Amino acid sequence: MKKKFAAGIILFAFVLLSGALAFAEDGFINIYLNKTKELNPDKAEIIISVETSDKSSQVAADENKKISLNVQKKVKSLINTQNGDYVMTSNYNLSPRSEYKNGKTVFDKYVAINTITVYTKSLDKVSLILDSAIKEGATRVSNLNFKVSDYDKACMNLLTELMAQSRERANKLSAPAGTTVKSVKSINTTCSMQGGTSYRKVYSANALGASATADTSTPIESGKLILNASVDVSYYLK
Numbered sequence: 001m002k003k004k005f006a007a008g009i010i011l012f013a014f015v016l017l018s019g020a021l022a023f024a025e026d027g028f029i030n031i032y033l034n035k036t037k038e039l040n041p042d043k044a045e046i047i048i049s050v051e052t053s054d055k056s057s058q059v060a061a062d063e064n065k066k067i068s069l070n071v072q073k074k075v076k077s078l079i080n081t082q083n084g085d086y087v088m089t090s091n092y093n094l095s096p097r098s099e100y101k102n103g104k105t106v107f108d109k110y111v112a113i114n115t116i117t118v119y120t121k122s123l124d125k126v127s128l129i130l131d132s133a134i135k136e137g138a139t140r141v142s143n144l145n146f147k148v149s150d151y152d153k154a155c156m157n158l159l160t161e162l163m164a165q166s167r168e169r170a171n172k173l174s175a176p177a178g179t180t181v182k183s184v185k186s187i188n189t190t191c192s193m194q195g196g197t198s199y200r201k202v203y204s205a206n207a208l209g210a211s212a213t214a215d216t217s218t219p220i221e222s223g224k225l226i227l228n229a230s231v232d233v234s235y236y237l238k
Contacts, residue, residue: 027237028185029174031166034230037158039193041146041222044126046118047090048075048133049140053097057110061094064112067137072116074136078129079120091115115142121149127220146222148193155191158229163187166233174237182238187231194226 050068054060072087079085092114099108116138118129123146130141148154170181 027179028234029170029181029237030232030234031170031173032230032232033162033166033169034228035158035162036229037154037227039148039154039225039227041123041225042149043119043121043147044123044222045143045145045147046120046126046129046141047143048116048118048130048138049142050114050116050137051111051139053109053111055109057094057096057112060110060112064094064114068114068116071133071136071138074132075116075118075129078122078125078132079118080122083121085118085120085122087116087118089114090117123222126222127218130218130220144220146225148225148227151193151227154227155229158227159189159191159231162229162231163233166231167235170233170235179237181235183236185234185236187233189229189231191227191229194228195224 048071050064050071052060052064052067054063068089075087079087092112094110094112097108097111098105100106116133118133120126120129126144130144133141167181174180
């Protein structure tokens with residue numbers, strides 16, 4: 001029994017030693033590469049809000065509905081639904097507001113907020129959409145983001161390019177040491193978009209006046225979007 005137990009210990013130690021030797025023989029090299037690429041945006045997402053208030057919740061809600069319908073109707077006339085453009089209500093809230101007076105909290109009014117999302121590929125109409133929405137009674141343009149439809153494809157193409165470059169670099173750097181790439185040990189990738197226009201401004205109901213037209217529309221430049229990709233790869237060497 002003791003001989004079997006001793007033999008088991010020796011065998012286990014041999015396995016551990018063999019594993020350690022194998023690991024030591026498998027050296028590795030780490031390659032980190034980063035690359036950026038400029039892209040032209042081809043779509044825009046606009047967030048528009050209509051806010052109304054009154055002592056009566058019904059009055060606040062009815063007024064909001066009236067203005068929101070006018071805003072949506074006008075915006076729909078400016079976009080191309082056949083090209084995938086759309087207008088939708090992304091959020092609606094009706095709630096009481098209070099204020100602090102004479103050491104106590106008292107009811108003030110009801111506030112209704114209808115948040116409308118506009119998606120369009122007609123980038124030349126963005127300025128007109130913004131100004132027309134305000135003219136129809138929208139009270140806030142809270143966000144404007146320019147985007148790229150083929151973001152996933154552009155990201156994958158850039159990452160694939162970097163992966164090929166990383167393997168080539170690993171082979172070139174390890175060659176003087178008499179080694180070459182055998183297999184991948186680990187891969188970490190990142191991909192993100194930067195740039196575009198973030199448009200945040202609060203308007204009064206008639207901020208632009210009744211004479212707002214395409215000729216006097218708010219200047220908006222989409223600019224370039226920057227795709228930033230990186231790969232961090234470790235290769236086993238042989």
